[in-house]
Amino acid sequence: MSEPSETVQVSTTQCWCCGAEFDERDLVRLGSHPEVGVCFGCARFLQRGAAARQDALVPTWSGRVRGAIRSVRNGVIARDLHNRPVVGRFLRRLDRHLP
Numbered sequence: 001m002s003e004p005s006e007t008v009q010v011s012t013t014q015c016w017c018c019g020a021e022f023d024e025r026d027l028v029r030l031g032s033h034p035e036v037g038v039c040f041g042c043a044r045f046l047q048r049g050a051a052a053r054q055d056a057l058v059p060t061w062s063g064r065v066r067g068a069i070r071s072v073r074n075g076v077i078a079r080d081l082h083n084r085p086v087v088g089r090f091l092r093r094l095d096r097h098l099p
């Protein structure tokens with residue numbers, strides 16, 4: 001006699017970082033754990049965090065430039081400038097091209 005198996009409904013298109021739902025094509029999967037997917041925005045966030053840690057461990061000129069950009073970005077976010085109507089749009093667009 002077989003026991004009824006409990007089926008757990010897990011969304012495979014949910015970002016494991018922010019929890020939002022995305023199309024499969026808008027997720028990045030981990031190599032050894034393909035069940036884990038993160039959206040592009042969270043993937044960028046994680047990449048920037050990894051770069052910040054690496055820059056702290058191995059100081060370089062390019063790392064100092066990234067650090068200066070991080071400081072400006074944090075200042076913009078602290079002042080909520082990225083949510084202002086006109087300048088916010090420009091700042092968010094600019095940020096897509098920054099390391």
Ligand SMILES: [Zn+2]
Pocket residue numbers: 015016017018019020038039040041042043
């Ligand atoms: Zn996400």
